[in-house]
Amino acid sequence: MASFSKRRSGSFRRSLPHYSSPVQEKYHGRIYPWFVPFSLAVPGFRTRLPLWLPNARRLYQFSVSRFGRKRGFVVMLFTFAAMVFTTFALAKRFATEEKTWPAFAGDPPTLVFKREDLQRIWTWEIASGHYPSRRRLPEQLGLKTVVDNPALPPRRKSLPHRFRAPVGPNTITTRGNGPKRVYLDLQSQAPNVAYPPRPVPGSVADLDIVMEHCDFSEKKYVRDCLEVLRLGAGLDNGKRIRRGNMDDWKYIYLEQLDSTNETIPDASNDDAPGMITGVARSDVTDPDFGLTKKRGVEWEIPPIALPEPQKYRPYLSLPTPCDPExxxxxxxxxxxxxxxxxxxxxxxxxxxxxxxxxxxxxxxxxxxxxxxxxxxxxxxxxxxxxxxxxxxxxxxxxxxxxxxxxxxxxxxxxxxxxxxxxxxxxxxxxxxxxxxxxxxxxxxxxxxxxxxxxxxxxxxxxxxxxxxxxxxxxxxxxxxxxxxxxxxxxxxxxxxxxxxxxxxxxxxxxxxxxxxxxxxxxxxxxxxxxxxxxxxxxxxxxxxxxxxxxxxxxxxxxxxxxxxxxxxxxxxxxxxxxxxxxxxxxxxxxxxxxxxxxxxxSAWLGTEYYQRDRPPQPFFTDFQDFFDTPLVNSAAPHALGFDGFFKGAFSYHFHNYWWKPFDPVRNWPDLGPRFNIGEKAARAAIRDSANAAALAEGKEALPVEEDKVDDDQRDLDWSTVLKRTFESYIRGERPTMYGEWLQW
Known part of the structure; x- marks a missing residue:
């Protein structure tokens, strides 16, 4: 009984190892298990998923004991190759064409431009006003001087230099010398609060501020991002519930032309060192040190040909509302x-x-x-x-x-x-x-x-x-x-x-x-x-x-x-x-x-099991939910309508589903009497197709009947609600989302 207890507890095996063959005893000091535990992180959950994977050491022991050391090693390699081949063969056979496996690690380099060309690209874009951001430039560029930025206002010199946060010697930013920015408080004004205000012509979204509230890398939620987007744009039109100062949520501004604008140099860049940033001094003789060129091709020669930078023109300086550039x-x-x-x-x-x-x-x-x-x-x-x-x-x-x-x-x-x-x-x-x-x-x-x-x-x-x-x-x-x-x-x-x-x-x-x-x-x-x-x-x-x-x-x-x-x-x-x-x-x-x-x-992260603890409205777990809204959530589309669909987002991407109709019951353009010829043709094509199927089954043809509300589907999907909302605007039954009626 004592020896049996030791065997059950595992101490017997540790003290007296047993081998099934002399080969195992000679080449191995222990018997490894067939499977080893492995835990996999599950997106959106704190716990890890336990898995058991084949143990390569145990496979090697088994192959050596059965076939000898040399033959066993060959057998193990052959088995591994067969498993890899089978996996890719199955993927090739059953995977659909639109689903590919993107490559990540091990991709060959693609770079064909030298550092000097990359610097010229950056400076051209900044000088053209295409970088209206205060984000720092990458050190790997090796820029030696501060670049003037006409799309940024001058930085206010609010603190003496000795009180500023320290920055590295290789940190480079752009120096704003553009027009001032005035951030807007956009709200519907009484009594016109039924619809949100149309954006102010020439207004600009400060995407630096948007990133602060919406960046997934900084653990920002889609739900919170959409709230900032709609409140900052005044899309809550008379339904604002939040109280308190909302200046931090203002992200839309107007540029104001002011002749008193003066560039205030950023002290951290006054004496930018004349060296290739991010590169050790011993390697400064190679201007392209740290860049990995694409194999098999030469650097782009001659240097990149660029025209003169475009002149940055604020909206108020344009002769017409539209900028031809x-x-x-x-x-x-x-x-x-x-x-x-x-x-x-x-x-x-x-x-x-x-x-x-x-x-x-x-x-x-x-x-x-x-x-x-x-x-x-x-x-x-x-x-x-x-x-x-x-x-x-x-x-x-x-x-x-x-x-x-x-x-x-x-x-x-x-x-x-x-x-x-x-x-x-x-x-x-x-x-x-x-x-x-x-x-x-x-x-x-x-x-x-x-x-x-x-x-x-x-x-x-x-x-x-x-x-x-x-x-x-x-x-x-x-x-x-x-x-x-x-x-x-x-x-x-x-x-x-x-x-x-x-x-x-x-x-x-x-x-x-x-x-x-x-x-x-x-x-x-x-x-x-x-x-x-x-x-x-x-x-x-x-x-x-x-x-x-x-x-x-x-x-x-x-x-x-x-x-x-x-x-x-x-x-x-x-x-x-x-x-x-x-x-x-x-x-x-x-x-x-x-x-x-x-x-x-806005639905993408939720479909990939992220942020399901605080999802946006509506809550989609699959892109198909847009076309086939789950019954448990199917009251929302009809009750909330367009205003309840990712309010604040600029657009919605439903990711393919080309074959799914937006409105299965009324799968035709429903735009009213002005366009009834096309509607009749679409209805007739659907009816003819249904009649052909009915006759093939020995049934009677469908009669031409007037639409009845009882014929409609009881629970309307989101895709159906959006389609019928947009169509009602063309029919003249409702205005745009900003309260404007279509005039013919």
Whole structure:
């Protein structure tokens, strides 16, 4: 009994080890368990998830005891290789095309610019007023002097130098010499408190302050960020509950021209040392020390060619409300049949932006009207448009119920359809025009290259050969090369997604403006974002990477030149993860501000199990909740309406779901008598499809009946509520979110 107790407690094994073979006894001093414990951190929870993993040491013991030392080692390696191969084979077989595994550690370097060029890019952007931020510049740049910043006001010298917080000798900031800032207290004024006030023309959002309240890296909650955003913009219109001084939440300002402005030098930078910051003095002879160049390519030579910096002009100094150097153009890219997705994006634009449609005659001195350019790629992403493509595009739009309403003359000044031509667009980018044809493929996403062979009747060296389609057989209409739009989660138009990754940079660099993905809905006026002259995208959820579903680049900027030249040397890869590497390795992340996703993608963190202890309103655990709102939360959409949907955010990104209708019961454009031709056509198409299915099952055809409220779904989803809200504005049944009625 005593020996049995020792065996149960484990002390017997520790004192008298037992081996199953002489080999184990010779090469090992103990028997290892088959599995070892491992704990995994679960996002959003304090406890860790316990796991058991195979023990490599035990596997080695077993293989040696069975096959000997040499053969056992070979067997173990072969087994490990087989497991790795099986894992990737299963992933290749069952993973959908739109779901890829982004590479993280071990990515090869992408840098092709020397430090001198990086310094010139920074100074050009700052001198052009594209860095209206007080954030310090990266030490790795090696800037030796303080750069004047026309987009910042002078720093107030409130304390003597001896009382200032100490800073390092290599710390560099910009020196503001621009107009003063006056921060606004925006609220609805009685008795007009039913709707929030339209933003003040020329107002600017101080995104430094926004970052203070919204940065996920600083453990800020989306819920709290949205409250600051809506209160600072006056979107609470008469429903303010907070009490006390709210100056710290004011983030919108106006620039005031004042001839008394004087630059007050920052004492910490008066005697900036003449050395490469962040580099030891012994290495100062190498001006590019610390930079890792892309393997197999040379540095960009000659140095980067940049025009003269743009002259920064505050809003009050402009001769007209619109600045030609910073056009207010929203870009969107669409491939395939026109559906309810671009339809609702355009409606949300009309419902929220200051289009002037509430006025019969728009005054010339009124606020600058934003425009919406919807770029249509008429065929598959790899196809070349035919000579009559523009006429065909408009004929197709006119015959499509979802698109035809936006061809109405009332919208011609704010909504324009543009034909996308890949060859023409690439030739229009000076940084690419002479070299893009030498690339093996235009379709590169995160290092995954999709080759598109040339047509048999085309010269392989021609300009269009690299983007032609191999086959036009009907049997191939749904393969990767010939898809036009995503019909389901398993039939994903991956080539169009890759093309759009590149298109957004081209459009913003050539024409200026802001690009948005087509699965984006506007939720408020973007006046204050237009006022911020810096470039921006937003954060990839919890990761410190970019998501370019929203992208602002200045027209013809130095940053754009850097991105195109770098992408050219990296096989034209514009995947957001790869762009993140371009900027990080070049120390240029500060020039493309990575805004919190709360501003444009408020549900993302919640769908990835973050911040579920204090979620925003509404609370989505999956992006599909937008289209299929869970029953337990399904009272909110109808009761709260548009005002209850991520109030404060600038937009909402529903992440694909192209195949899910916004309004399953009324899946047609419901815009009233003025557009009833398209509505009747859409209704008839749905009824004909239902009747064909009924006749195939031996049932009677459906009669044409008047709509009844009892036919509607009982619980309305969020997608349905938003669609019907935007449509009611076009029908003239309600004003915009700012209380403005559409005038025809």
């Amino acid at each position: 910073n056009p207010r153009i929203f870009h969107m890219f669409w491939t395939g049949p026109f559906t309810d997705k671009p339809y609702l994006a355009l409606l949300s634009f009309l419902f929220t932006q200051n289009t002037g449609l509430h006025l019969h005659d728009y005054p010339e001195n009124a606020a600058c009207r934003p425009k919406f350019w919807l770029w249509i790629n008429p065929g598959p992403a790899a196809a070349v448009p035919n000579p009559s493509a523009t006429g065909d595009m408009f004929a197709q739009l006119k015959s499509t119920p979802w698109a035809a309403p936006f061809l109405h003359p009332r919208f011609k000044d704010v909504i324009q359809f543009k034909l996308w031509n890949t060859t023409e667009q690439l030739d229009g980018v000076p940084e690419l025009a002479n070299e893009w044809r030498t690339r093996e493929s235009l379709f590169n996403s995160g290092g995954h290259v999709i080759s598109v062979p040339p047509k048999k009747d085309e010269d392989a060296s021609s300009a269009s050969a690299s983007i032609n389609v191999t086959s036009e057989k009907k049997s191939d209409e749904d393969d990767m090369l010939n898809r036009t739009g995503s019909k389901s989660s398993t039939s994903y138009d991956r080539l169009s997604v890759i093309l759009s990754d590149m298109a957004r940079f081209i459009l913003c660099h050539r024409f200026g403006g802001i690009y948005l993905d087509a699965d984006t809905l506007f939720l408020r006026d973007w006046e204050e974002l237009w006022g911020w002259k810096g470039a921006f995208a937003y954060r990839w959820s919890r990761l410190e990477k970019y998501n370019t579903a929203v992208l602002h680049l200045n027209k013809g900027s130095a940053l754009g030149t850097f991105l195109f030249r770098t992408a050219l040397k990296n096989d034209l890869d514009f995947h957001p993860m790869t762009v993140s590497r371009y900027l990080k390795e070049a120390h240029l992340e500060g020039l493309l501000l990575r805004l919190p996703d709360a501003l444009f993608d």
